[in-house]
Amino acid sequence: MIDALRDALMSADYTVDTVLARIGEAGQAGLDRNCTVPAREALGDDQTPLATLIKLFPLNLPVSSSAAEAALPLEALMDEGLLEVGPDGRIQAPVDVRPYGFETSEGQWDGWVVSDPTPGLDYRTQPIKPDYVLGVSSASTTLAQLTIDSQVGSALDLGTGCGVQSLHLSAHADRITATDVNPRVLKLAKITAELNEVDVDLRDGSLYDPVAGDRFDLIVTNPPYVMSPPSGERLAYRETDFSADGLIRKVVTGSIDHLNEGGICQVLANWAITGDQPWEDRLSGWAPAGADMWVIERERLDPYAYIELWLTDAGLAGDPSWSARYREWLDYFTELGIRAIGMGWITITNAGRQTPDITIESWPHAVHQPLGPAIAARQRDITAARASDEQLLASSLKLREDIVQETLGTPGAEDPQYVVLRQHTGLKRALQVDTALGGVLGACDGSLPLGVIIDAVAGLLDADPHAQRTILLPTIRQALAEGYFESPVVAW
Numbered sequence: 488m489i490d491a492l493r494d495a496l497m498s499a500d501y502t503v504d505t506v507l508a509r510i511g512e513a514g515q516a517g518l519d520r521n522c523t524v525p526a527r528e529a530l531g532d533d534q535t536p537l538a539t540l541i542k543l544f545p546l547n548l549p550v551s552s553s554a555a556e557a558a559l560p561l562e563a564l565m566d567e568g569l570l571e572v573g574p575d576g577r578i579q580a581p582v583d584v585r586p587y588g589f590e591t592s593e594g595q596w597d598g599w600v601v602s603d604p605t606p607g608l609d610y611r612t613q614p615i616k617p618d619y620v621l622g623v624s625s626a627s628t629t630l631a632q633l634t635i636d637s638q639v640g641s642a643l644d645l646g647t648g649c650g651v652q653s654l655h656l657s658a659h660a661d662r663i664t665a666t667d668v669n670p671r672v673l674k675l676a677k678i679t680a681e682l683n684e685v686d687v688d689l690r691d692g693s694l695y696d697p698v699a700g701d702r703f704d705l706i707v708t709n710p711p712y713v714m715s716p717p718s719g720e721r722l723a724y725r726e727t728d729f730s731a732d733g734l735i736r737k738v739v740t741g742s743i744d745h746l747n748e749g750g751i752c753q754v755l756a757n758w759a760i761t762g763d764q765p766w767e768d769r770l771s772g773w774a775p776a777g778a779d780m781w782v783i784e785r786e787r788l789d790p791y792a793y794i795e796l797w798l799t800d801a802g803l804a805g806d807p808s809w810s811a812r813y814r815e816w817l818d819y820f821t822e823l824g825i826r827a828i829g830m831g832w833i834t835i836t837n838a839g840r841q842t843p844d845i846t847i848e849s850w851p852h853a854v855h856q857p858l859g860p861a862i863a864a865r866q867r868d869i870t871a872a873r874a875s876d877e878q879l880l881a882s883s884l885k886l887r888e889d890i891v892q893e894t895l896g897t898p899g900a901e902d903p904q905y906v907v908l909r910q911h912t913g914l915k916r917a918l919q920v921d922t923a924l925g926g927v928l929g930a931c932d933g934s935l936p937l938g939v940i941i942d943a944v945a946g947l948l949d950a951d952p953h954a955q956r957t958i959l960l961p962t963i964r965q966a967l968a969e970g971y972f973e974s975p976v977v978a979w
Contacts, residue, residue: 743775861913880938
C-alpha cells in the first residue's frame with residue numbers, strides 16, 4: 488500500500504511547488520487563514536490527479552470515486568482507513584497527506600506528512616478529538632529551524648506527533664528514534680516515515696520511558712506543554728496530566744541522562760511565571776547537574792490571552808462550553824499563582840564543564856532563521872569566552888562578516904550619540920561600543936593577537952594599555968559568548 492501511494496503521489500507531481508502553482512498565491516493565503524474558497528475557485532471542475540489530491544487532502548473535500556480511483560490506489564487506501572465513502576457516496580479522506588519540503592545542506596528535500604485534517608476549515612466550529620494528530624504547524628517549523636543541522640550519530644524525536652521532526656533529522660542523523668504516547672500518532676508517523684523511505688525506530692511510551700538506558704547526540708521535542716486545568720477531555724498533542732509546567736521541567740531535568748557527552752537537547756516550551764520568585768530563578772533550578780542551559784523567552788502572555796488561544800485551538804470558539812471552560816481555567820491559574828506564561832525555547836547541553844553555563848534571557852526581537860547554526864556554535868563561543876586573560880590576549884580573533892556598524896544620533900551633530908555593532912544573522916544582537924572598543928573590535932580580522940590590537944588602540948587614544956585591557960576584556964568576553972566572532976580559537 489505504501490509503495491503504491493508513494494508512486495501515485497509522485498506520478499501526480501504532488502509537491503509543495505506544484506500545489507502552490509495550481510492553487511495560486513491567493514489559494515495558499517486562503518489556506519493559511521483556514522479558508523478553502525480561493526483554492527476551490529482556482530481548481531474548479533479540474534479532475535486531474537493533482538487537483539484530486541489537493542481537493543481530498545489540503546481542502547478536505549469529497550471527490551467522485553472515479554476521480555479518486557484515477558489518482559490513488561483506492562481499494563488499498565480504503566482497506567487501511569486512509570480513505571472512506573462519505574454519506575453522499577463520494578470518497579473522502581479522514582486523514583491529510585500534505586506535501587512538505589525544506590532546504591538541507593545538500594539541497595531541497597521533498598516529501599509528504601500524514602496527519603489528521605486541519606481543524607476549523609472554512610471556520611467550521613468543531614471540538615477536536617482527544618487523539619487528534621496535528622500536522623505541520625508554526626511550532627513544528629520553528630523547532631525545525633532551531634535544530635542544529637550538524638551531522639550526528641543518533642537523534643531522539645521525543646513526542647514525534649506527525650513525524651515531521653524525524654524527516655528533518657533524517658538529513659543529518661545516522662539513526663533516529665521517535666516516541667509518543669498516542670497510538671494514533673504512532674500509526675500515522677509510521678506511514679509518514681515509510682512514505683518518505685526514512686528509517687525511524689518508533690516506540691510507544693511517555694517521555695523518556697521508551698528509551699530507558701539509551702543516550703543520544705541530539706534530542707528535539709515539541710512536547711504537549713499547554714498548562715490546562717485537570718478536569719475535562721485532554722488533547723494528546725498539547726496537554727498532559729502534569730500540573731502547570733511540570734512536564735517541561737521533567738523533560739529538561741531528565742535530558743542529561745539521555746545525552747552523550749557534548750549532546751544537545753532542544754525543547755520548545757511554555758513555563759509558568761508566578762508571583763513568588765523571578766522566573767529566571769525558577770527556571771535556573773531546572774538545569775540538570777553538570778549541564779549547560781540556555782533559555783530564551785520569545786513571548787509572554789497574560790492568562791486571558793493564553794486561555795483564549797488554546798480554547799480556540801481546541802475548536803471551542805462559539806461552543807456553549809466556552810465560558811465555563813474559560814472560568815475553570817482562570818480558577819486553575821489563580822490556584823497555582825500563575826500571573827503570566829512565558830513561551831520560548833530551552834537548550835540543554837551535556838558540556839562536561841566543572842562550572843556549567845546557565846543563561847536565561849528574554850529576546851522578543853526579530854531573529855534570522857534558521858537559528859540552528861547559531862545554537863550549534865553556542866558551546867564553542869561560551870568556551871572561548873571563559874578563557875583566561877592571558878589566553879584571550881594571545882588569541883587572534885576575527886569579527887563575523889555579517890557584523891555591521893550602525894551610528895545613531897541627532898542629524899547634523901558632529902559625533903554620533905551611539906555606535907553599535909549589529910549582527911545580521913542569528914539572534915541579530917546589537918552591542919554598543921565606545922571609541923576604544925569599536926576600534927579594537929573593528930581591527931579583529933584574525934591577523935593580530937588581541938593584546939597587540941588593544942595596545943595599539945590605547946596608543947592612538949593616548950591611554951594606558953593596561954587600563955584599557957582591564958576595561959575592554961569583560962565586554963570582549965560578552966561579545967565572544969554572544970557569537971560576534973567567527974570560529975574563535977583561543978590560544979590555550
